[in-house]
Amino acid sequence: MTRKVIVGFSGGVTSAWCAGWALRTYPRDEVVLLFHDTQEEHPDTYRFIREMAAALDMPITERSDGRSVTELFRDEGYLGNGQNTFCSRILKAEQGAKYVRELRAADPDMEIVKIIGYSANEPLRVSKMVGRAHAEGVRVRFPVIEENVTKQQTTDWCLELGVRPSSMYCWAEHANCVGCVKGGRAYWIAVAKHHPEVFAQRVALEEEFGHHIIRGGDRERVWLKDLVQLGLKRKVSQREKIDIGACDCGD
Numbered sequence: 525m526t527r528k529v530i531v532g533f534s535g536g537v538t539s540a541w542c543a544g545w546a547l548r549t550y551p552r553d554e555v556v557l558l559f560h561d562t563q564e565e566h567p568d569t570y571r572f573i574r575e576m577a578a579a580l581d582m583p584i585t586e587r588s589d590g591r592s593v594t595e596l597f598r599d600e601g602y603l604g605n606g607q608n609t610f611c612s613r614i615l616k617a618e619q620g621a622k623y624v625r626e627l628r629a630a631d632p633d634m635e636i637v638k639i640i641g642y643s644a645n646e647p648l649r650v651s652k653m654v655g656r657a658h659a660e661g662v663r664v665r666f667p668v669i670e671e672n673v674t675k676q677q678t679t680d681w682c683l684e685l686g687v688r689p690s691s692m693y694c695w696a697e698h699a700n701c702v703g704c705v706k707g708g709r710a711y712w713i714a715v716a717k718h719h720p721e722v723f724a725q726r727v728a729l730e731e732e733f734g735h736h737i738i739r740g741g742d743r744e745r746v747w748l749k750d751l752v753q754l755g756l757k758r759k760v761s762q763r764e765k766i767d768i769g770a771c772d773c774g775d
């Protein structure tokens with residue numbers, strides 16, 4: 525029976541570490557580094573993805589929708605928000621499922637293993653992924669949890685390989701799209717500070733759609749345009765802040 529081991533290669537440090545783990549665990553010719561481009565990743569995340577794939581001597585397999593997050597919102601006539609991240613479903617999950625179907629069409633008996641870089645701090649995402657994998661008929665593994673490594677250890681592994689993580693980590697917990705609609709107040713205040721052009725674009729989107737992206741801490745709605753003045757209701761800290769050394773992102 526043939527097998528493919530699909531690593532979700534998202535541009536984050538844990539997914540990069542998972543790629544290295546997969547290459548140590550499975551035959552190289554079975555491993556696929558699968559990337560979905562939302563067209564709104566941080567520019568330095570694209571650099572990280574290219575450099576990491578080169579350091580691992582692996583090609584990047586890309587399956588993307590072709591639209592950006594903003595184009596998708598306009599096509600759907602709806603602004604993604606903390607309660608509805610359909611951008612993630614359409615631009616990432618559905619692209620991954622399509623790739624699985626592609627492999628199955630070529631070889632119906634193929635064993636497919638998905639490697640996902642979630643940590644033990646993300647139980648909800650883990651359980652959702654287990655359900656999705658079950659529905660797709662694939663096996664899923666979470667090496668960061670299996671090997672009990674920390675996000676800092678995965679970061680150190682990237683640095684030891686000579687690949688600097690995305691400068692997105694200078695101010696955000698995840699290497700997501702810049703202006704990710706899943707973010708909370710603290711995240712958006714950081715976006716306003718580090719990427720004011722993206723913040724302004726998201727403010728304009730809220731105006732265009734007449735809909736909020738975030739809710740406040742007490743579930744009252746907050747417009748992004750008012751957020752910087754309102755500030756935070758309480759001090760928040762990143763759950764998994766990592767140290768990537770001297771920050772030279774300049775943003």
Ligand code: SF4
Nearest residue numbers: 611612700701704705
């Ligand atoms: S990272 Fe955020 S904005 Fe980007 S696709 Fe995922 S949920 Fe949407």
